[in-house]
Amino acid sequence: MANDIARYFAAEPEREDAIAGIATHLKRFWEPRMRAAIIAHCNDAAGTGLDDLARAAVERLARG
Secondary structure (H helix, E strand, O other), rough: HHHHHHHHOOOOOHHHHHHHHHHHHHHHHOOOHHHHHHHHHHHOOOOOOOOOHHHHHHHHHOOO
């Protein structure tokens, strides 16, 4: 699902805007346990399977 969101935001001309948009979407619309699970996946499995933009957004989300 995070990769689908990243594909949507990939149309943003600025990479940072895309990352911010993805992180904002995850924060607003994903329930806390979903966010915790994807953050754990990035920490434990280096985000295997995540698009580069999605991984960057999850890393930003994890930083707060």
